[in-house]
Structure formats: structure tokens, C-alpha cells
Amino acid sequence: MSRKKNTVGILKWIILLSLVGGFGLVSWWSWAIQPYSNASNSMKITIAPGTTAAQLAEELEQHQLIRSAWMFKLLARLRNEEFRLYVGDYQLAPMMSPDEMINRLIKGAAMMDTQRVTIPEGYTTDQIIDLLVQKGISSKQDLTKVIMEDTFPYSFLNDAPKGIHRLEGYLFPDTYEISKNSTPHAVIDIFLKQFEKELTSDEKTQLDKMKLSVSQWVTLASLVEKEAVKESDRPLIASVIINRLKINQPLQIDATIQFLLETPKPKLYNKDLQIPSPYNTYLHTGLTPGPIANPGHASLQAALYPDQTEFLYYVAKKDGYHAFAKTYLEHLKNVKLYQ
Template identity: 70%
Template sequence: MSRKKKTVGMLIKIILVLLVGGLGFMSWWTWATKPYSSTGVSEKITISPGTTATQLAEELQQRHLIRSAWMFKYLARSLQANFKLYAGDYQLAPQMTPNEMISRLIKGATPMANNLVTIPEGYSTEQIIDLLVQKGIGSKAELEKVVEEDEFPYEFLKNAPPGIHRLEGFLFPSTYAIDTKTSPHAALNLFLQQFAKELTPEVQKNLDTMKLTVSQWVTLGSLVEKEAKMESDRPLIASVFMNRLKIKQPLQSCATIQFLLGTPKSKLYDKDLQIPSPYNTYLHPGLPPGPIANPGHASLQAALHPAQTDLLYFVAKSDGYHAFAKTYAEHLKNVKLYQ
């Protein structure tokens, strides 16, 4: 057989392989983009904050709601570049195509997804209650009763102080999809459940090394949350607080005074710093008795991994950043320069 005939024969084989492969891929594509089944009942899918499309796709495939996790991930990226999953409960059925599921998740086609509730980082319990009331999830009286009296099965709430701030610090900030039919207890429990996921074995190991309780960690995180405006300042502010704790120097956090006032002031006066309360970190050394707000992931991580510095002071600048100092003399210069 001539070399020319061999080459032609090889090309024919390659073309046949490509055709067969292409037809096979098209057949698989058609199969993978169809509903998993023509029958079946819808299932509740709970999406937690931070869930990725990959994690969701694998769960849907395991629960026999889609045929291919890979196809779901591909379609999610192609349908919307900034695909984001909102936390909450969704009803998805095996009769739905992957495209229909993704469209529902993106657009919030279900009643549950329509009622998106965003808890901003640093919100207090009172602010969260007001937000839930605005979203039609219970009344203020109902929510306050749940906060103060309801039992929740979490070890980190074991020694929580009584009253309206019992859950302070543990109502995790994120965006949730919450049906208006959801009870106040269930809504608040959703936030607590998400905080519980922050408390990983690795985090607990770090806390043991630092000799901090969960409450102390969250309290420190709440101080960082209320003081820091810029991401890069968080570990530095945490470092200042940790350094002061080590030498038993009062934290002197203005955020704790604002917490005591209830309604924040644009400027604090000397009389404000004299308010008699264990939360007043100008009068009392150490951490306050509990968190002063609900910190987000970044502030909790900063409290867990403070920068290694000798800093003891900081002052806010007009651009949102802080000026840091090691000595009081340096701090006074910063105060004169920036305030």
C-alpha cells in the first residue's frame, strides 16, 4: 500500500472518530440538559451562605434532581458570569431542567427567594429585629421574645447574658432568602446555624492556643467590626486590642461607648466616657462582658489571626483608614494630624 493511501486511510479514521465522538458528545449534552425525571415531587434545598455552584451541583446530582453536576456548573457560568447563590430554602423538582433551576436561583422565582434579607456586618440585634419586621417576618414583640426567651441548641449560647443582647454576636451577617411565612424563631435560628459553621475544629484549635473562649473571640471580633472601615486595618486593630489585653491596658474602644448610648453620636464627649457600665472599656480593663455587634467573617478571622505588632494606639483618618502608633507620644501626633 502506498504512503498516500495510508495517509488517506488514517485521515478517514480520524474523521470517523471525531464524528462518532461528536455525535456521542451531542447525545450526552442533550441527555444532561433534560430534566432528571418526568415524575417526582419537589424537594427543599437549603443553601447556606458561602455555598458554591460546585457544592450545590454535587448535592443536586446526589439527590437525583439533575443528571450531571458538570453540566449544571457549566450552565451556571454561561447563564450568568457573576452567579451568586443566596442563602435560604428553595423548592426544586426533578421535572425541572438545569436551566430552569439556575434561572429560579438567580431571579428568585419562588416566594422564598423573593424575600431576600441582607444582614449587614456590624448590625446589632435591635437593628436585625427592625430589618426582619420590615421584611414581614414577625412583629418586633415576637422577635424580642424569641431573642430573650427561646431555647436554641448551641453550646456557644450556654453562658449568654440574659436580655435583648443574648444572641448578640452570633446572628451571622449574610444574605438569606427567607419566606415571609417563616417563624421568628426559625429566621433567627438560620443566622445562628450559619455562625455555627464558622466555628470549625480548626477555629476551636486556634482559640484553645490563644486561650480565648468562643464568646471572647466573638466579642473581640465585634470590636474589630465596629472600629474598622477598611479591610487591611482589621488585623492591625485586632493586634492593638490583643496587645492591650496582654499588658492589662484598657481597650478604650469608642465603639463600646456607642453601644452603651444606643443611638450613635457623631462625636463623643468626656462625660460619655464616664458612663458606669462593664461595657465601658475606658473605665474597665479587659474585654466587655459580651459582643457589641454581630461581626462578619473578615472581622472574626482578624480576631483569630491578629497582625504581629507592637502597636497600642490607633486613630481614624478622614479616608476611612486608621493611623497606628506604638507609643502615646506618637499617638498624640496622629490625633493632631488627623483629627
């Protein structure tokens, strides 16, 4: 008899706790879907390429525009919205409910006059500017001014040099949907924000292990980008560059000479190799003062995780791959064989 009473008592407690829990969940949900506050002041939120609902939700919560990032993510999932293509700037206010914000984003994306732009890996700043102008995104004068003068909130730019190549290496190559109404500053910021995503905690740990600064990493990756054609060659070329750096041997990379020329040449001559510049890797040892192009993900990874080899030389073959050698004698044989 007492066992039956105990069972009934336990069931009552379970039912009571379920009711309390259910009531608490309903109360929380009712609270979470409300506007953050009655404030009408709006804030500009920029959605970069590849932004997910989870990332957007965290940003909105940090800016005190919504009460719960988790709830926003759930609402987005229920409506099957991931915001991956909704690139652009949006004005959102705390007085808007999360559902109203999602509607604004969807409506804004549908109305937005965008231009799909693909930045090829290895493009220089000058080439990117010319491409954006061709796509009708902005003028060369405005883009150049932004690149040379505007301030951006990224620590990896703290030691950036002055001039047109100030952002060289950090204008991340990718395919973007860019609003034609975006300001030149917002456009350049999209590329920089995308690069920031490459700089994860794992990458920072590996940089510390290799004793490389972010600038050195991107510079190394830019050299790999300009030298490699085939994917499998990238970690090998990175190993050659690192091996030469270790013994203070000039890198002798032709792409650094091409970087100095107003118009790239199909063939370099000895007089080109004598151009007085710290970017001339025939005259100077070590890395160039900064990146010579904007490397993509594969080259950044190759620079961070190079193959472990004893190679000091490589020569391009007609199929796009390279032949690698440990000694200069082996290298001369490869040159004779493949060129």
C-alpha cells in the first residue's frame, strides 16, 4: 500500500514539474520573441559573404538588438533562412521583433540590386580595383582613396604599410554578391572581413609555433600563390621558400620582379633582375616587405602547413607542375629536361 502511495506521489511531482517547466518555456519564448526595447535608434548591420544565421544571431545579441541568439537561430531555421546570399548593409533597430528583422533581411535581399563579383586568387590590389570598376561597383578614384586612407577595425592591419599596397594580401579572393548601393568602404570591408575568418584560433596557434607574424604568413602565402599552378605543388613550393629562408639564401622568385613592373612581362631579362627594390628577391634575402598579391585559402594553408622536404629549387614543367631538387646540380638537370 505504501509503495502505491509513493508511486502516485512521484507521478504527481513529475506532472507538476512538467507543468512548471512547460509554463517556464512558454514564458521564456514569449519574452524572447519580443523586441529588445522600445528604442527606435537603428544600427547598421553588415552581412558578409558566407555569414550564417548563427553568426548573425550572435552579432545581433552582442549589439543588443535581440534578446536571444538561440531563439533567433531557431526562428531562422523554421523559416529555412541562412542569410548566406543576403550580402549587404541593413538598418535594424531594438524596437523591431526578431521576426520583423528576418522579414527586413529577406525583403532587403530581394530588393537589393547586386552584382556577382569573383576575385581570382592571386589578384593584386590594382587588379581588384580594375575588376570592381568594370563591374560598376565604384570608381577607381574612390576605391583607391579607401584602400590608401580609410581605417578598418582589424588587428592584422596594425602594421600595414602606407600606399596603394596597404591592404595587399588581405583582400580575400572569393565570389561575392555585392550591392551596387554599397559604399566603397563597405565593399573593401567585405573582403577584409572574409580574410578575418581565415585567421582562426588554430591558425594563430600554428603561427606561434612557426614563429611567424600574420604579415609574414600572408606574404609567404602570396609568393606561393603566384608561383604555384597545381594544388599539390603549393605545400612543396612553400617548403622550398622556408628552406631558403632558414639558410638565408635569396628566394629568387620571378613573381616579385613582376610585382615591381607596371606591366608584367612574358619573359624577364637580366636587367629586370637588377631593379633596386626591397621586393627584389634576387638582390635581397628574406621575405619581401609585404605580400605581392592576395592569396586564397589553399595558399594560406600551404604556407601554414608546408611539406617537410630538403628541396631548395624548383622549375616549372609544361604541364603546370614543378620539378623539385635538393641541389643546384639536380636543378640544372631539371632545367635542361623540362625547359
